[in-house]
Every structure is written in C-alpha cells, then in structure tokens.
Amino acid sequence: MEKQTFDLESAIGGWRTDMRRKEAVQDGDLTELEGYLRDKIEDLVDQGIGEEEAFRRAEAEFRAAGKLDDDYFRARATRRNGRPPWRAPRFVPALAWQYLKVLLRKSRRQKMFFAINIGGLALGLAVCLLALLWIGNEAGFDRFHERLADIAQVYGEMKYANGERMTWTGSFYPLSAELKAKSPEVLETTRVSIVQGIQIRNGDKVFTDDEILLADPSFFKMFDFPFVLGSPLNAVGSNSFAVISERMAAKYFGTEDPLGKTLKADDKLDLTVIGVMKNVPRRSSLQFDCVAPFVVQFAPSFKEPDHWGGNPFATYVLLRPGADQAAAAANMTRFLAGHFDPSKLAVDFRLLPFSRKHLHEPDAPLAPIMRLFGLVAALILLIAGINYMNLSTARGAVRAREAGIRKAVGGRKADLMKQFLGESLVYSALALALALGLTLLLLPVFNQVMGSELRPSLIANPWALLSALGLAIVAALAAGAYPAFVLAGQEPRIVLGARSAAGPRGLGILRKSLIVFQFALACILIVGMIILDRQISFIKNADLGYDRHNLISVPLSRSLRKNFETLRTELLRHPSIQSVTSSAQNPININSNVYDVDWEGRNPAQTLTMNFDWVGFDYFETLRIPIVEGRPFSRQFQADLESGFIVNETAVRMMGLEHPIGRRLTVFGSEGLIVGVAKDFHFEPLRTPIKPFVFFLNPNRVSECFVRISPGAEGEAMRDVKSVVGTLASGETSESDILFLDDQMMRDQYQYEERIGSGTRMASLLAVLIASAGLFGLAAFLTERRTKEIGIRKIVGASESRIALELSREFAGLVILADLLALPAAYFLGRTLLGGYAYHIPLSWSLFALAAASSLAIAVFTVGFLTIRAARRNPVEALRYE
Amino acid sequence: MLSKALVAASTKPMILAILKRGENYGYRIIQSVREISGGEVDWSEPMLYPVLQRLERDGLVNSRWKMTERGRFRKYYRLTRQGAEELGRDLAQWKAVDFAFHRLLDPAVELP
Numbered sequence: 003m004e005k006q007t008f009d010l011e012s013a014i015g016g017w018r019t020d021m022r023r024k025e026a027v028q029d030g031d032l033t034e035l036e037g038y039l040r041d042k043i044e045d046l047v048d049q050g051i052g053e054e055e056a057f058r059r060a061e062a063e064f065r066a067a068g069k070l071d072d073d074y075f076r077a078r079a080t081r082r083n084g085r086p087p088w089r090a091p092r093f094v095p096a097l098a099w100q101y102l103k104v105l106l107r108k109s110r111r112q113k114m115f116f117a118i119n120i121g122g123l124a125l126g127l128a129v130c131l132l133a134l135l136w137i138g139n140e141a142g143f144d145r146f147h148e149r150l151a152d153i154a155q156v157y158g159e160m161k162y163a164n165g166e167r168m169t170w171t172g173s174f175y176p177l178s179a180e181l182k183a184k185s186p187e188v189l190e191t192t193r194v195s196i197v198q199g200i201q202i203r204n205g206d207k208v209f210t211d212d213e214i215l216l217a218d219p220s221f222f223k224m225f226d227f228p229f230v231l232g233s234p235l236n237a238v239g240s241n242s243f244a245v246i247s248e249r250m251a252a253k254y255f256g257t258e259d260p261l262g263k264t265l266k267a268d269d270k271l272d273l274t275v276i277g278v279m280k281n282v283p284r285r286s287s288l289q290f291d292c293v294a295p296f297v298v299q300f301a302p303s304f305k306e307p308d309h310w311g312g313n314p315f316a317t318y319v320l321l322r323p324g325a326d327q328a329a330a331a332a333n334m335t336r337f338l339a340g341h342f343d344p345s346k347l348a349v350d351f352r353l354l355p356f357s358r359k360h361l362h363e364p365d366a367p368l369a370p371i372m373r374l375f376g377l378v379a380a381l382i383l384l385i386a387g388i389n390y391m392n393l394s395t396a397r398g399a400v401r402a403r404e405a406g407i408r409k410a411v412g413g414r415k416a417d418l419m420k421q422f423l424g425e426s427l428v429y430s431a432l433a434l435a436l437a438l439g440l441t442l443l444l445l446p447v448f449n450q451v452m453g454s455e456l457r458p459s460l461i462a463n464p465w466a467l468l469s470a471l472g473l474a475i476v477a478a479l480a481a482g483a484y485p486a487f488v489l490a491g492q493e494p495r496i497v498l499g500a501r502s503a504a505g506p507r508g509l510g511i512l513r514k515s516l517i518v519f520q521f522a523l524a525c526i527l528i529v530g531m532i533i534l535d536r537q538i539s540f541i542k543n544a545d546l547g548y549d550r551h552n553l554i555s556v557p558l559s560r561s562l563r564k565n566f567e568t569l570r571t572e573l574l575r576h577p578s579i580q581s582v583t584s585s586a587q588n589p590i591n592i593n594s595n596v597y598d599v600d601w602e603g604r605n606p607a608q609t610l611t612m613n614f615d616w617v618g619f620d621y622f623e624t625l626r627i628p629i630v631e632g633r634p635f636s637r638q639f640q641a642d643l644e645s646g647f648i649v650n651e652t653a654v655r656m657m658g659l660e661h662p663i664g665r666r667l668t669v670f671g672s673e674g675l676i677v678g679v680a681k682d683f684h685f686e687p688l689r690t691p692i693k694p695f696v697f698f699l700n701p702n703r704v705s706e707c708f709v710r711i712s713p714g715a716e717g718e719a720m721r722d723v724k725s726v727v728g729t730l731a732s733g734e735t736s737e738s739d740i741l742f743l744d745d746q747m748m749r750d751q752y753q754y755e756e757r758i759g760s761g762t763r764m765a766s767l768l769a770v771l772i773a774s775a776g777l778f779g780l781a782a783f784l785t786e787r788r789t790k791e792i793g794i795r796k797i798v799g800a801s802e803s804r805i806a807l808e809l810s811r812e813f814a815g816l817v818i819l820a821d822l823l824a825l826p827a828a829y830f831l832g833r834t835l836l837g838g839y840a841y842h843i844p845l846s847w848s849l850f851a852l853a854a855a856s857s858l859a860i861a862v863f864t865v866g867f868l869t870i871r872a873a874r875r876n877p878v879e880a881l882r883y884e
Numbered sequence: 885m886l887s888k889a890l891v892a893a894s895t896k897p898m899i900l901a902i903l904k905r906g907e908n909y910g911y912r913i914i915q916s917v918r919e920i921s922g923g924e925v926d927w928s929e930p931m932l933y934p935v936l937q938r939l940e941r942d943g944l945v946n947s948r949w950k951m952t953e954r955g956r957f958r959k960y961y962r963l964t965r966q967g968a969e970e971l972g973r974d975l976a977q978w979k980a981v982d983f984a985f986h987r988l989l990d991p992a993v994e995l996p
Contacts, residue, residue, distance in 0.1 A: 034910060034933060034959045041911040042929075063929050073934035078941060 008054040014039065017061055026075035035064075101421050104404075105428060112397070118779040119393050120433045122772045123477055126386025127437035129768060131470050132448050133379030135441075135460050137372050143285045143360035147226045152189075152321045153356035156181070156334065158349040160312075162597055163609040170349075171363070173317040174310045177338070178218065181319055184337055187330035188319045192221040193296045194288070195315035201560070201734060202292075203266040204254040210559070210734055212250060214267075215290035216298060216315075219243075224320045225288070232261050232277030237295070241304050244273035245293040247281045267294070268560055271301050284455065287360040310341040318356065327353045346597055346609055371758060378765045381523050385769055387477045388516045389776030390433075394426065394481040396513065396783050405490060418490035426482025427475070434474040451760045453753065514816060517777065521820030521857055522827075524773045527766035528853040529828035533835055533843075534759040540843045541752055542744070547683025548589060549626040552716070553743040554723050555588060556707040559734035562727070566618070566701065572726045578712050578719035584618035584704035589625060590747045592685040592695075599696075600668040601657050610656055612649075612694045613685060614669070616703040622648075622680060624710045632663040632678030635699040642699045645674030651682045653694035669696055684841075687751045691840040708743070716742070770857070774864045777813065781865045785809060785872040793877040802873040809869035810862060817861040821854035828853065886925055895935055896944075897974035898925070903945060903963040904971060910936060910959070936961060944970050 046056035109116040157171045178191040195216045222234035237243045251260045260275045297304045334351040361369040570582045597611040622634040635642045647667050654662045662676045682692050711719035836842040917925050939945045944967035947959050987993045
C-alpha cells in the first residue's frame with residue numbers, strides 16, 4: 003500500500019471539525035484558535051521541523067480542550083463558577099437513590115455473602131472495641147491523685163551472698179522514717195499495708211469483711227481520698243484513728259453521725275472515727291474501706307520493731323516535683339547500705355512510680371497481657387478485614403459488567419468511585435452498628451473471662467467510638483478500593499469484554515496471599531491456645547509433691563486459732579474427715595524466707611537462703627508430703643516444739659549433708675536438730691524451681707487449717723466443715739473463704755494463666771470462625787462461578803469425588819502453605835509462653851501438627867461441604883443456570 | 885516555572901501590560917511573555933484565549949479583526965481606558981508585594 007502523504011490543510015480541517023463539537027467554542031473563537039494553530043505550525047516549520055510533526059505538536063496543546071471549552075463558557079457566563087449545561091451535575095438525587103436500590107438488591111440476592119461480610123467485620127470490630135475498652139480502663143487507674151507523678155513505691159532488688167537475686171516488693175519498718183530524714187529528694191513518706199479478716203465491731207454490728215488499710219497519717223498528704231466529714235489533721239499523732247468510707251459508715255452507723263464514735267478491732271483495740279471519706283474509686287489500685295494507723299499492729303505497746311528485716315507491706319514516698327527518680331533510688335541504695343550485712347545481703351533500692359503500679363507491678367505485671375490482647379484483637383480485626391476485602395473484591399470483579407454499562411451510558415470515573423466507596427462505607431457503617439451491639443452483648447462474657455469490671459456505659463466514651471469509627475472507615479476504604487479504583491478506571495470495552503465480565507475464575511494472587519496470611523494467623527493462635535490449654539491442665543494435674551486434691555483449707559479466725567484443738571476434735575468426729583492440721587501459710591504459695599541459716603559443718607564461705615513455714619502437728623500426714631528420712635513432727639516428742647526442724651531434700655543437698663538426721667541447724671538464731679527430711683514439693687507456682695525449705699513446729703503461729711477428706715465425699719465434707727466452723731466461730735469466718743485447695747490454687751496462683759488461657763481460647767476460636775467464614779464465602783462464590791464448568795465436566799464423565807477434590811484442592815493447598823509459614827512464628831510463640839515456667843510441658847512437634855491438622859480440617863470441612871454440594875448437582879440444572 | 889496559583893494571579897496584569905505597549909494578537913502575546921520572562925512564564929497556550937475573552941467582556945480590552953497579507957484573519961486586542969486603570973491598580977499591588985520582599989531580604993532592615 004502506498005504511504006499516505008500528510009496534508010496539512012485536511013489535518014487542520016479535521017481539527018476544526020473536532021473543535022466545532024465543543025459547546026462553548028463559537029465560530030469567532032474557532033477562527034482565532036485556528037490562527038494560533040497556524041502561527042504555531044509556521045514557527046515550528048521555520049525552526050526546521052517537518053510539517054506533520056509541527057501539526058502534531060501544535061495540536062497537542064488542544065488535548066485538554068474540554069477544559070478550554072469550560073473556560074470559554076465561564077469567560078462568558080454571567081454567573082461565576084456556573085456549571086456548563088453539558089456537564090453532569092455533581093450530585094444527582096435520582097442516581098443516589100438508584101445506588102441505594104442496587105445495594106439493597108445485591109444484598110438481598112446474596113444474603114450469605116452479605117451476612118459473612120458484615121457479620122465478620124462486626125465481630126472483628128467488636129473484639130477490637132472490647133480490647134480497647136479494657137486497655138483504656140486498665141490504663142486509667144489511679145489518675146485521680148493530684149501528685150501522682152511524684153508518688154513512688156520503694157522496693158528492693160535483694161542480692162544474696164550466694165548470688166541469688168530476688169525482687170522484693172515488701173519493705174522494712176524503719177525505712178520510711180530513715181528516708182524522710184535523710185533523702186533530699188523525699189518530701190513525705192508513708193507505709194501502707196492492707197489487711198483483711200479483722201473483726202470490726204460497733205455494738206452488735208460485727209463484720210470481718212472490711213479491708214483495712216494501715217498507714218501513717220502522712221498517707222492523706224500524699225494520696226487524694228477526699229473526706230466528706232472530719233479532717234485528716236486529726237490523724238496526726240493518733241494511735242487509734244479510723245477513717246472510714248461512706249459505705250462503711252452506713253454499714254456500722256446507719257444514719258448516725260459516725261464522727262467521734264468508736265469501733266472495736268478484734269475486740270481488743272478501740273479505733274476512733276475521725277473522718278468519713280468518699281468511697282474509694284473503682285479504678286484505684288489501693289482498695290480499702292477504712293484507714294487505721296500503721297502502728298495498730300504493735301498494740302498495745304505501739305513499739306515498732308527497729309530491725310531491717312523484710313516485711314510484707316509497702317513504703318511510698320512523695321518526691322520533690324521534678325526529682326530524678328533513678329538518681330533518688332541510687333542515692334537511697336547508697337545511704338541505706340549500712341543497714342545490711344554485706345556478707346549476707348545487699349539491697350538495691352528501686353522506685354516504682356505509682357502511676358505505673360497498676361500495670362507494671364514487678365510481681366504480676368498486667369502490661370504484657372494487655373499488649374498480648376491488643377495484638378490478638380488487632381490480628382482478629384485484620385483477619386476480618388481481609389475477609390471483607392476478599393469477598394468485596396471478588397464480588398467487585400463480577401460487577402465489572404455493571405461498571406462497564408454505567409460507563410457506556412455516561413457514568414464518569416468519579417461517579418463509579420463514589421458509588422463503590424459509598425457502598426463500602428454503608429456496609430461498614432452497618433457493621434459498626436452491629437459491632438456496638440455485639441460489644442454490649444459480649445461485655446459480660448468478657449468481664450467474666452478477664453475478671454474485669456467493664457461497664458456498658460464505657461462504650462459511650464468518645465475515644466472508643468472514634469477509634470471504632472476510624473477502624474470501620476479504614477476497613478471500608480480498603481475493601482472499596484479495588485472496585486473503586488480499578489474497575490472505575492477501566493475502559494468500558496475492557497470491562498464489558500466477555501472474559502472479565504464473567505468474573506474471576508481463580509483466586510488471583512492477591513486473594514491467595516491474603517488467605518494464606520489469614521490462615522497463618524489463625525494457625526498461630528491455635529498453637530497458642532493448645533499450648534496454654536495443655537500447660538494449664540499440666541499445672542492442674544501436676545504432682546506438686548503433696549496431695550492437694552480432697553483438701554479443704556479454712557482461714558483461722560482469732561477464736562478458732564485459740565480453740566484449734568476443739569475445732570480439730572469436732573471436725574474429726576465426722577466420718578468424711580480423715581485428718582486435720584494447720585500452718586502459718588498456705589502451701590500453694592510460701593514466700594517467707596530466712597537468710598540467717600547456720601548448720602553443723604557449714605563452709606564459712608557458704609550462705610543459704612531458705613523458705614520456711616510454721617506448721618502444726620499432723621502436717622505431713624494430712625498434706626501427704628512423704629518423709630524420706632527421719633520422722634515427721636510428733637506429739638510424742640515435745641522437744642520438737644523447741645528444737646525440731648524438718649528440711650526438704652533440696653536443703654539437704656545444698657547444705658551438703660550426707661546424714662542430715664540429728665545434725666544441728668540454727669535458724670533465726672535458735673538452734674535445733676534436724677529430725678526429718680521431707681520429699682521436695684512445690685510451694686511456689688510452677689514458674690519457679692524448688693528452693694531449700696525448713697519447717698518449724700509451732701501450733702501457736704498458725705493461721706490456716708487444712709482438712710483431709712475422704713475421696714468422693716466432697717459435698718458432705720464441705721458441709722461438715724462449714725457447719726463446724728459456723729458453730730464454733732459464728733460470723734467470724736466467711737463461708738466463701740472455706741475452699742478446696744485445688745480450686746483456691748487455680749484462683750490465686752494461676753489466675754494469670756487462666757485469664758490468658760481463656761482469653762486466647764476465645765480469641766483463637768473467633769479468629770478461626772471468622773477466617774473460615776471468609777473461606778466459606780469465597781469458596782461459595784467461586785463454586786458458583788464454575789457451575790457451568792462443573793456441569794460440563796460431569797457430562798463428559800468426571801466423577802463427583804473427582805470434582806469435589808478438584809475444587810477443594812486449591813484451598814487445601816493454601817491452608818497447608820499457611821500452616822507451614824506459621825510454624826516458625828508458632829514455635830517462637832510457644833517458647834515464649836512456656837519460657838516463664840520452670841516446669842512445663844515439652845514443646846513437641848505433635849502440638850504443631852495438631853494445630854496444622856485442625857486448621858486444615860476446618861478449611862477442608864468448610865470448603866468440602868460446598869464442593870460436594872456443587873459436585874452432586876444435576877449437570878442439566880448446572881448448565882441451565884444463567 | 886511559576887506555580888499554578890501565581891500564573892492565575894499574574895495572567896491578567898501581564899496581558900494588560902503587554903497591550904499597554906500597543907495593539908497585539910494572541911499568538912504574539914504568548915510569545916512576548918515567554919521571551920521577556922526568559923522562559924520562566926510559560927502559559928498553557930490556548931488557555932489564554934478564554935482569558936482574553938473574559939477581559940473583553942469585563943471591558944478591560946477591546947478587539948477588532950484584521951486580515952493579514954496572507955489572507956488570514958487575526959483578532960487584535962487593545963487596552964481600553966478602564967483596562968489601563970485596572971493595570972495601574974494591579975501594578976501598584978504587585979509593587980507593594982515586591983517592595984515587601986525587598987525589605988524582607990535586605991539584612992539591613994530589622995523585623996519589628
């Protein structure tokens with residue numbers, strides 16, 4: 003074919019024809035613009051550029067001629083910023099109504115899709131909202147103290163001569179006075195100890211359930227617990243003041259004025275009410291009903307011990323505003339060093355800012371659980387968000403046809419974007435509303451699992467609402483982005499093309515990776531759940547070295563302590579009760595220790611810290627701690643009361659004694675003989691290894707009673723114990739404090755684990771549920787897309803199982819890949835979780851295999867159901883579809 | 885290159901200033917501005933025409949058609965008296981801005 007030569011005139015003619023179509027360009031304008039075009043071309047030709055090229059360049063300047071058109075319109079318009087009549091209005095009410103109709107029609111036609119999409123997102127949002135509420139609530143503790151920033155608790159890092167270290171949140175009696183006198187940074191100090199079980203009496207009103215905070219009068223100068231009656235000044239110099247809460251005032255005095263009245267503590271000490279304070283706010287880490295003088299403990303002499311031995315109370319300091327807390331603590335360590343014998347112990351003093359007390363208590367920090375839960379909630383929302391995105395984009399692709407037609411009849415890109423993003427926003431607004439409802443519904447369950455007290459009114463907190471709204475909008479944008487930006491931007495002839503109009507046949511790489519990611523997360527959560535479950539049941543059933551099942555513990559009130567022998571005799575009358583003993587501490591956690599230990603044959607360089615307890619007769623028999631050498635304490639050897647010791651195996655090993663029985667041992671300065679060796683037993687949570695231990699026989703110092711009951715007679719025995727205690731000491735011991743030891747143990751020692759455990763269980767179930775709902779939706783969608791294909795395959799002879807397999811294979815493959823990818827993270831998680839325990843379950847491969855298998859099983863079950871249904875359909879029906 | 889906002893603000897006074905030197909037509913006006921500004925001011929060219937249209941509507945310029953020796957029609961624009969006054973006001977404003985910049989950039993002048 004001959005090459006067409008370029009004719010400038012006809013090219014300009016073509017240009018003119020194009021320009022004539024512009025509405026606002028009038029003939030005069032066109033002549034003028036043509037003059038411009040010709041001048042430009044002439045100039046370019048003069049510069050040596052070919053005619054054709056010159057025309058192309060000059061014409062290029064008219065590319066944005068649509069805008070030129072508008073500009074001409076505006077130049078002539080009488081109204082500024084008027085809309086040219088040929089431009090579509092920004093907002094078409096009929097169109098908006100039509101969008102809404104399409105949305106409703108779509109959601110009605112695809113109910114399941116709609117439910118999974120919105121339900122999943124709502125669930126994810128609800129979980130996140132709960133976590134946010136919880137974290138916000140916990141983080142808001144103690145904020146009501148005006149001088150919060152300057153209050154700190156003094157605690158110590160004990161360094162024993164044998165190299166052992168221990169964080170000790172207790173304190174020393176003289177520490178408070180010493181700090182006030184010598185530390186330049188300290189303005190004020192107070193000692194605080196919260197005691198329970200003290201009997202308080204006003205005439206015939208007697209209760210033992212008030213929590214009494216023992217503190218120095220300076221307490222009120224440091225902390226803000228406002229008075230409604232009386233003045234804290236009256237506490238100064240008093241050894242018998244009481245400040246009671248409004249609740250306690252009503253309980254003991256009714257409508258009477260309590261000021262100046264007397265309350266009797268344990269029937270021996272008079273406390274004068276000098277003030278009534280507002281009830282302690284719920285979000286206070288110090289919870290109490292009454293403040294009494296710290297020195298009440300030393301009544302009647304009120305002479306405080308002046309030794310520097312550790313005791314279980316706290317010393318708080320008020321620092322000079324702006325004081326450097328680390329420097330102040332270092333300074334304390336320095337000038338207090340003289341109070342400790344460096345050959346045995348050094349104490350490194352630390353300050354725990356009171357603002358951090360609730361979350362960062364060195365013993366049981368809440369912050370890591372909060373971080374864990376925040377993370378898990380975010381992961382669940384991510385999984386839900388991925389569902390939302392996957393389902394919406396899968397469906398969005400089907401809507402290519404709709405997008406194409408809209409464009410063909412004049413819809414602009416901006417209109418389509420508005421429509422798709424708007425739809426997405428409507429969906430997530432629905433999800434958000436649903437999420438708020440779900441949150442309210444789940445709140446009681448959450449409170450029960452986490453032991454929290456979140457109130458439904460918290461949800462009205464603007465921050466919580468704003469963050470939920472933010473999360474919902476982000477989810478909406480992420481999900482709406484694909485149809486809005488991709489489909490809306492395409493040429494109608496592409497989106498209307500036969501291939502893409504049918505929608506995606508496969509999953510597409512993006513959707514595949516999102517599924518893999520989702521299931522990997524779910525798998526990690528499942529591993530966490532299995533590990534915690536097993537560890538908790540391991541703890542529950544672990545052999546602690548004593549038989550904690552079929553044991554009832556009874557806290558001993560003062561009169562029960564005095565009449566212990568009567569209590570014992572009365573209890574033993576019942577056939578359900580086998581034996582009875584007592585001790586000062588509950589064996590589930592004995593943390594008292596003594597470092598002043600000497601023994602026969604000790605290498606002078608060696609020191610040893612031992613945990614200890616005072617026990618009554620029959621202790622080893624009742625708890626069933628085997629005595630491996632020697633004998634238990636016995637009524638036949640009255641000398642045991644003065645000078646008998648029983649040590650555990652670890653103590654024997656660490657003292658290096660080959661024949662321990664009959665060896666001299668000195669503890670607390672009192673000398674005695676080792677009469678028996680008890681088999682090692684766990685007297686601390688399984689997180690810590692067994693330490694050396696020494697028992698003293700001293701029935702006068704005990705405060706708890708342990709009752710061994712006949713197996714199978716739990717209910718009867720519990721009733722018997724409660725009735726005996728009720729008869730002997732009515733009103734002194736609350737029935738709810740009489741507990742089975744194993745229950746008490748789970749409650750007191752492993753609450754942390756129980757919380758994390760049930761939290762993770764809930765979280766992983768939700769995660770798996772949401773992820774599989776998403777998978778179900780996607781699989782349903784794809785199976786439907788392939789209905790015709792399945793029909794044809796069946797007609798040409800494919801078996802049902804073959805088709806089902808074919809359809810499930812892709813999903814199963816993705817889940818297997820997800821499991822493989824999740825394994826390293828899950829392994830790391832497992833190691834971290836179990837690393838906190840000295841005694842834990844082995845981290846075996848079977849755990850991971852179980853997690854992987856269950857996630858695969860869930861996926862196969864989810865998809866399998868659909869694929870089998872699809873495969874079983876009559877091919878004729880399948881082909882008739884559409 | 886000038887920013888969009890500055891182009892929008894300066895187009896009118898520049899056109900008026902060019903026309904102050906005498907009658908002129910669109911293509912030349914564009915060329916003149918480009919050359920005089922050393923290429924710094926480069927209007928998106930055909931966009932000038934609606935602006936001229938508006939200036940004419942506002943009575944700042946008037947126009948007449950002339951035929952060139954090569955037989956083509958050209959629309960020539962001329963400054964009206966109203967346009968000259970408008971230019972005066974505009975230039976005063978631009979000079980005020982220019983003055984402020986001079987003072988700001990002069991190290992001898994202290995900020996209050």
